[in-house]
Amino acid sequence: MQNWDGWQTLLAVARAGQLGSAAAALGIDATTAGRRIRRLEAGIGRPLLARRGGLLVPTRACLDLMPGLDAAERALRGVGEAASGVSGAAEAPGWQRIRITAVPVLCDHLLAPAVPRLVADRPRLGVDLIPEERNLSLTRREADLALRLGPLSAVPREAREIGRLAYATYAATGAEPPDVLPWACLDGALGHLPEVRATERAAGRAGPRHRAGRLESLRRLVLAGGVRGLLPRIMAEADPRLVRLEGGLTLDRPIHLLSHPEDAGVPVIRAAAAWIEATVAAAPGPVPSREE
The missing domain is CATH 3.40.190.290 (D-Maltodextrin-Binding Protein; domain 2)
Known part of the structure; x- marks a missing residue:
């Protein structure tokens, strides 16, 4: 049975699309990351990643595993947060990461300047801001939270207009x-x-x-x-x-916040969502329209 390091590496590569950037996020080198992936593939007898357009993308076998791996990651994240509040608990190495995607103007001019307020009382929290014009997949865990500008052609059930x-x-x-x-x-x-x-x-x-x-x-x-x-x-x-x-x-234009419904009880995601809403509320609002 594979240990969690291998599955965590698979999740990171599937989300990042690149071995090097995923390895850097995990604090390991690309050679180690590649070895872990090959060991997983040898263990289950099927390829888990395929190269397409310069990126490593999940195969069907990998996509079938993702829901279970996501659930395991959320469970471990919750255990880690609970342990961090226990007196004398050992502090895990590395950063606890949260991934937020938005169009570049929101990343650059709204979220990035406000990050210090989010992490001020969370010394182990690291924020990944992903400026993307395309809509990254929450289902595939490319992001934990997403900000999208409306009007949306189809409004997902998990979308809330926040400003x-x-x-x-x-x-x-x-x-x-x-x-x-x-x-x-x-x-x-x-x-x-x-x-x-x-x-x-x-x-x-x-x-x-x-x-x-x-x-x-x-x-x-x-x-x-x-x-x-x-x-x-x-x-x-x-x-x-x-x-x-x-x-x-x-x-x-309306700003919609999207999140995983199953993450509603995860403290760090709940805190990040509240921080985003407060940041949007503090931004300059609409001005009166021109009178014709």
Whole structure:
């Protein structure tokens, strides 16, 4: 029978998709991680990981094992948390990790600056922030908690709306006159996004002068001058080089928090979810819409 180290390594590699990054997270080298995986595969007589598109992905045999491994990991996590409260209990090496995924703007400008508040009284907690445009799978345990921007095409049962991401119109400080500047917005390939549709309507027949594939690139276009853009307030409000145009175009998008229902009783996940909700609540809110 394999020990837990092997199964823990399999979980880490299946989630990370790369041997090296999974090994680093576990505090071992890639050679050791690979040896553990090969030992597991030899023990059950079937491959557990397959290489696809430069990533290691779970095989069908591995996916069949994942629910049981997830349950075992949660049980061990609960035991570890209970033991940490026992006087004189030995402290386990390494960090207790929680994985949170969100679109980059939420990771960079909302969650990352607030991490010290989450870990202030949790000296063994480590946070993995995973900025991803795609929706990482909670079922496959690629993340413990997920923040997604709406509107969602299909709202999962485990999704809760916890706030709104507010957008407003910004231009470079000193732009003259800002209210007649042409527009910049995200690339047309992202035309399904509410902020892109709203900007294209505001730009009229001429359309946006500049486009960008990422929000950070759009912010830099606006900073460079000569255009205005619709940006999240959490990204633009604190930058003195940008000025919010009073009466300009605004909108807001719902923020949904997703978690595993079976993790509702895990203290660290419950605490992280409460921290996320408080962080969202403290973010700059919607501003009055422009009066036509």
